[in-house]
Every structure is written in C-alpha cells, then in structure tokens.
Amino acid sequence: MPRPARRTSLILILALLALVIAFAAWRATHRASPEPRFTLFVHPADESHDPAKVVAAVFTRTSEHLDWSALLPKDLSGAEKILWIEQIGGGGSARLFGGYSVRGGELYFTPSAPLLPGATYHVAFAPPDAEKGDVQSPANVGFAATSGHGRLDLMYQVPAATAEAPKLQTLHPTAEELPANHLKFYLTFSEPMEQGVFLERIKLLRADGSEIAGPFREAELWSPDGRRLTVWLHPGRQKTGVSLNEAEGAVLREGETVALNVSGAWRSVRGQKLGVDFKRSYRIAAAARGQVDPSKWSIQPPKANTRDPLRILFPGPLDWALLQDGIRITSDARQPLDGRLHIADGDGEWLFTPKTPWQSGSHLIVINPVLEDLAGNNLNGPFEADATASAAAQPSVAELPLRIE
C-alpha cells in the first residue's frame, strides 16, 4: 500500500475510534441514572397562593415514566411513610394529617388543615432504603424545592400574620337602658374571630364588678362571614315560670346596672388579640311584655320631590339585626323602593333615604311580623305567649299607610 493511502486509513481508523469513544462518553453521560433523581417541593394548594395552604409534592426527571406502584400500592396506603410534613417546635414534632394522591406521575400530600402563621415545618421525602438527609438546612420563608437521588428534606416557614389587632366595631343594643327580660346582644368585629371561646370572653358584670353566673345560651351563633356574633341571654332564665328561671332567677333585675365586658384576650382567626377589654353599661328597666304595635309608631313623612329621609320613631328600641330587613317602603302598587337605611337613637329610630326623590301620593310601610323589640316580643305576640289557641294573641297591624305630599 502506498504511504499516503496507509496514512489516510490510519486517520480514518483513528477518527472512527474517536467517534466510538465520543459516543460511549455521550452515552455514559446521558444514560438514565441508576436511581431516579427526585425533586421535592412545597407549593400553594390553590390559586389563592395563601402560604398557609400548601401541598408537598414529589416528582422525578423521568416522572412520566415513573411507576409509583413500585413504591406504593394502588390505594396509596403507606404513603405517610415516604412523604410527610411535620411541625417543628412547641416541644416536639408531629406529622400532620392529610391526604395523598398521584397526579401526572407526581405524588402529592395535602395537609387536612392550613399551616399556622409563623410556624416552621419539616417536609420530608424518604423513599425506601434512603439514607437520612440533611434536615439542618435553613428554613425557606416561601415556597421551595430541593432535588437529589435519595431522601430529601426541606424546611418551610409560613410568614407571620400581620400584627394589626382586630376590633370590636359595634355592640348592639346601643340603648343605655334594657328591659329586665332583654334577650340578645350583637357583636360585630372587623374580621372573623376565634370560635368556641365566646362564653369565656364575654362576661356580664353587676355594678360591684361581680360576674353574673351562666347568663348566656350556649349556642354559638356566628354570621356566615364569621364577623358577627349573636349572644342570647339564656331564654330559660329570662322567661317567667320556666324551671331555670325559678331555680336561678332572671339574669337581669329591674333597677340595677350591669355591664357587658368583652375580653381583650379574644383572638381573630389570624391569632391576633383584640388587645383591650371593651365594656358597656346598661341600666335595667322593667320587663317589656307587650307585643310590638306599629300603630303606636311616630311617622315623620318627608316632602315630595326631595330625597329627605323618612323617619320612624319607635316608643322604645327594637332589635337591631331584625330592623336591617324588617321594614320596607313600597309604592301604592307594592313595588319596593330602593334606598339607604340608617338606624339611630339607640335603635329607637329608623331612617330611610330613597335612591330617587319621593313621588307624591300613597305609599306603604310594610313590616315583617317577626320584627322584635329587645325582649323578643314581635307583631304576632309577646315572647312569652302560650301557644294554645285560646291564649293566642291577635297579631298587630303589619302595614301602615304613608302619604307623601
């Protein structure tokens, strides 16, 4: 063979060898790892991106091919042994309750209750036979991820709640005087409050500061938004002749002064305390036993073609919550008028400002028969009515004429 040809062959062989070596090297670097590489991450559970509502999830780079059934049975029983969240601190750690699911090749753990503001959690993924990882990594404030071949650990801290204190916005009745058979208080807060504690947080005190024992009905009655609490004085003690009333006496006594005290220790759902006690005193008047009678109301009609308020003055305060929806103004043809409502003078005055100027002519004041005074007496009868037919009260008139001129 001529020398140039031999050299060319050698170069070709070397080039081929180089190609084989390069391919082998490429294969070596791109071949799938003998163990799958996992990523553990903490992520918002929903679109609210609330850092207290999270899921822990695990996927692998080859998750579309990963068969979790190699690690877990179909019903995912035993998943709590390989993926969990535990709370750190508070004298120990305990794994949180939650649910498991596999979606899109990823294993999820969803805690059954939101995490707590300011608390730190250890999130762990421990595939079988994996060695213990390094859990000493600093806590991540915010969502985080970590990757590796074996056991994975993450620390996750929920940001602390804002320090702003909740407020008791209103307490009704606003009247200075209550009948001795008064029934309900309404407390409205600036934000949703802790439930299950109202009997410890609200006290009724006598003038000497002593606490009245067992004054409230135990039913805890919050508005759906968790901001307004209805507190009933125990009806069994407020009604005459009921065994509780006979055994323990009425909660309130005519002529005394009592104070409703709301403790500053009461927390909002964010865990922030009211901070200061709130106290309002009431003079206790005679019990109110008559039914509500709108014919005794004083109506002050506005002038036509104005947006002046219609004023209705009651002989005494009515129930603030029931007043919100208890009186409607309609046209003569019973079309309800749109407008703004204002309750004033210790819940003894009702003002209605129409959206459009008053039309002259006949109108109607339509009253819901269940509208009550402070003692639970309504248009249908007094609170202490005996439901037997012979004793039934005649309902009061529930409609009043209103003439606008």
Place this chain on the structure above:
Amino acid sequence: MKTQTVLRASAAIATLAVITAGVSRISSQQAQAAPSPGHASHLKNAQTGGLKLASVSSLSFGPAGLLLVAEPGSGSVVGIETGDTGPMKKPKPIADIGTVVAAGLGTTAENITIKDMAVNPESGRVYLAVMRKPDNAAAVITIGADGKAGALDTAKFAWARVTLPGGTTTKVTNVTDVACASDRVIAAGSCNEEFASKIFSIPMPLEHGGTASVFSAETYHVSHKKWETRAPISSFVCEAEDGKTNVVGAFACTPIAKFPVGDLQSGAQVKGVSMVELGSGNRPIDMFMYSKGGKRWLVTQTQRFHQPLFGPSNLWGARVDMALLNPSSPDKTNEKAVHRDVKQAKDPQGIEVVDVLFGAVQADKLSDEEAVVIRDNGGKLAMELVALP
C-alpha cells in the same frame, strides 16, 4: 440543572394550578375507600372531590358508609360517601385523644374542640368533628381498629350539599343535629336572630343543591306547663313506628318529645308529644338507641348545670325505656308525661342513670353491647369502649 428544575417546577406548578382550580381528577383507583361497584348511591347529582367543609357541628351515619355532616357556617347538611362499609372491627382506645388529634392538626390539645363523635355502625370506625382554634379550621378525623388517627380525605369521595331553607327573615346558620331516617335525612337548626324550633326533612337520595322541607315544631314543655313553638331542639334521633318516621328530640329544658314527621308537607306545624321529663338544669349533648334484654333503650348524654349532681361529674347519661315513648295510654304524655324520680338512680318507671357515661363529653353506640365514649379525665380526653347496661 437548576434551570431545568425551575422549568420542571414551573410546569408542575401550572399543572397544579389547573388541577386545584377545577374539580380534582383523582382516579377512583387511587381513592382510599371508594364505594364498591354496583353499590347504589345515596346521593344525587353527586360531586367528586374538591369538598371543603366550612365548619362542622354534628356527624351521623346513614346506610352504606354515608356520613352526614352538619355544617353550621353555611347552614347546610353535607353527605359524603366514605365507602367505609366494614367489616366491623372494634376501635382501639386512645388515652389522650385530644393531643393525638391536635398534633395531626399542627396544634395543641387546648386549641381543638371535638364538636361531635359518630361511630360508623358498619365498620366500628370512629369519626370526630373537630374545629381548630383560633382559625376555625374544620376537619373530620377518623380512628380505626389499629388506633391510628387520620383526617378523612374529603377530596376523594362523592358528596352532596343541601342548604337548609331560611327562616322568616334570615338564613339558617345554626345546625344543631343531623340524623338519617329510613327514607330521609332529618336536621334541626335555627336562625341566629330568631328563637324558633325548626325541623328539616331532606329526601333520600340526598341531592346536591337540593332543598329541604321545613316544619315548625310545637311542643308541650313539661317544666313550665306551656305549649312552645320557640325552644330549639338540641339533640335527636330518628325512629320508625308503624313504618312512619318519628323524630325523638330533647330540648335545653329537657323534655324528650316525639314529632311524627312522616306525612307532613313543607311549612306545616308538627305537634310534638312530650313523653319524658328528665328534670331541669340539664343540657342534652347526644342521643342514641340500643336494644338489650328484650327492650329498646334511648340513651341521652347530658351536661348538668344545676346542683345537686347525680354522680361524680356534671356530665351524665340516662337510658329511657323506649316503651315510655310509645305509650298505649295518652295519659302519659304532655302534662302527664313521665317525670324521672331524681332521687332514684334506677327509676322503676324505666329511666336509669348509666354509670359508665359519667364524665363523657361524647358518646355513641358501637353495638348493642358497647358504646364509644370520650371522657374528660381531669382535662385530658380519653377515648374508651364501655359496656352498655
């Protein structure tokens, strides 16, 4: 690599967002205890996954593992098909159930309230309605024969929610109790601002978004000898008599009364018949029925807020011979209702103090022989099995 991770994470995040925004698409094969194939559903227009409970006040079981949850925040009853249909196994007692439940919810025992307990009659598994303080998070916790506690994974089961119709002016927000009769679900509830006794009847199957019939209950209150429409029912059970449903309920001033709701139309007033007066100063917590020694018994667990106490705790229970609730003679109803003789622990009329219920904050039947109780042992809550007399 880092970029790849971020990209992969972003993809996962996007996936998650889609998943969590919509209805969860967990396949039935991954469900822990999906109803068995061929099993007739007790729900109509059932939803799958995505159930979040706003609050919990009371639990009860219907047929085939149907869990009924009273949700006072929304004034609703939620039915959940847990698929927990047995086999029957006794739950394992837990010495400090408060701490176990609290830890699983990331808090301490003083920051949880066990609102109610129901034992699944088909599996013996214990279900607890739990609220956490201060954030009012609601959870249903279950305890099985192995003594392990865990949260019911509400995302996995078929469910339906029925919101109870409101009162004259306001929404129903307080749902005090719920129970399943043969052909319907019964709930007791009230509006915050109105003092009224309302019984709600929801037809089975429970239809998601459906509504309930509402009855105003009128009862003769033995303690002050008046007919009442306004006292709410605290606790009740359903029983059938001649194929017709009766609600047997207890009030805060403790008459036990029977309300026949079988044939009533919505809006009707149902006249309760007062049968038994346990004595004043007691607030009913729970009721259940069992049969033993050829008799049917109604157990009422009660909190006493009067002196004298009837034993070592203000929490006490009595069993009432059900024959007293189905009297052949009308002479034993209303103003002539049977009064418990409070001086006798075993009143020969058929009303007896049940010693094993002293100190129980929750009680439910496991079988005709045993009950599960949660007892307050000096501040620690213990879940125990007790023999019924």
